[in-house]
Amino acid sequence: MLKLLSYSFIFCLFMLASPVKADCQSEFNNKNYIEAFGICQNESEESADAQFIMAQIYAKGLGVGRDLTQAINYLSQAAQAEHTQAMFNLAVAFELGKGVEKNLVVSHEWQLKSAHKGWLKAQRKVAKMYETGQGVRPDAEQAYIWYKKAAEQGDADSQLELGAVLLQGINLPGKTVQKDIDKGLYWIKESAKQNNAEAQFAIATLIIDKAPEEAMSFYLKAAENGNKFAMHNLASIYLKGEIVPQDVVNSKHFAVMAIAKGQKSSQSILDHIVQLENLNKNGSKKENTKEVEKTPQLASSEQTSPAINEQNITENKGETEAETTVKTQVENEFITSLRNANYVLQLASMAKKTSVNGFIKKYNLMNKVHVLFIPNTKRYLILSEPKEYLTQARELQKQYNELLNSSAWLRKTPAVLALLH
Secondary structure (H helix, E strand, O other), X not given: OHHHHHHHHHHHHHHHHOOOOOOHHHHHHOOOHHHHHHHHHXXXXXXXXXXXHHHXXXXXXXXXXXXXXXXXXXXXXXXXXXXXXXXXXXXXHHHHOOOOOOOHHHHHHHHHHHHHOOOHHHHHHHHHHHHHOOOOOOOHHHHHHHHHHHHHOOOHHHHHXXXXXXXXOEEEOOEEEOOOHHHXXXXXXXXXXXXXXXXHHHHHHHHOOOXXXXXXXXXXXXXXXXXXXXXXXXXXXXXXXXXXXXXXXXXXXXXXXXXXXXXXXXXXXXXXXXXXXXXXXXOOHHHHHHHHHOOOOOOOHHHOOOOOOOOOOOOOOOOOHHHHOOOOHHHHHHHHHHHOOXXXXXXXXXXXXXXXXXXXXXXXXXXXXXXXXXXXXXXEEEEOOOXXXXXXXXXXXXXXXXXXXXXXXXXEHHHHHHOOO
């Protein structure tokens, strides 16, 4: 018995003393690139994982000279063997023309293969490619399907996009997605919970009337995450004191932040606050109060640069009955055209029809733009002709930026249409 125990003890010591066989993945993970190169090269004849690592080694020059040709060679082998990430990376290479001739059609094909294998980044990319017509014919329904797959895997950007689609729905020949406001808001909120600043701003804007406290919370988070539109809206909300008690200090704080981020329209809010501060220094509190009452909508573009971004904030109680009438037939036709396109430019947002007319006359925009009245906020959006493709919208944006000497806001049509509900 003792002899058996002795042999067992010696065997265990031998096993402990024996070196653990190195493998391709562990050596690469430990950044032992020279060792990894030799091992992975041997394993690459049968292993897609080793092929993918060899592609990374050559692409980044890890322990060897950088060689894009070899990188693409190994990456292609791994992709052909259905290595999910290799298929995605090869698609990116074809999209950017890195190591291969640029080919968006081939890029889409590899992205789609990777997406079908469940690779999250590929699913989001495929959705975007179907949405914009990059390497494939635009297909809103397919874009929705892939955004939904990525959203269900927890991708914050896809959750926001999915929410925007559901808020409006898709109603094209042979392609239908039912509009679902509740689900749309749910997915945008899920994205916002993941600290997506754009989603935080969007959900705050959409629920400000029904859930002001929750909306303020999302606005504050979006501002903290650097969203200049949230900063602007907070500055206006705190100054007006309709949703929350008036707080000039906070209003000034967010106006300064928004201006620093490039939100020119916030300058009018800051200018007004400075006027109030000067009045307070002179002890004119009564005049101060009257001055605030004279400024029902500080964020309107009639007081700032013509091309401003999101002004969908608090209700303007100073509107006339004529300004809140039902949309005209022309406006309804424009809404239909928005539903059949993907992009539109917002040139301005204004509180009064007279200001809209002045803006159109000033920049000679008659019959070139459309005016969309938003009943919930009682504001007029001045919008361009809708465009189906992103490249078309970008080209139009350049033209308006030069004309207005400012930045026209490129928006997705579902986001604009959602403001009507």
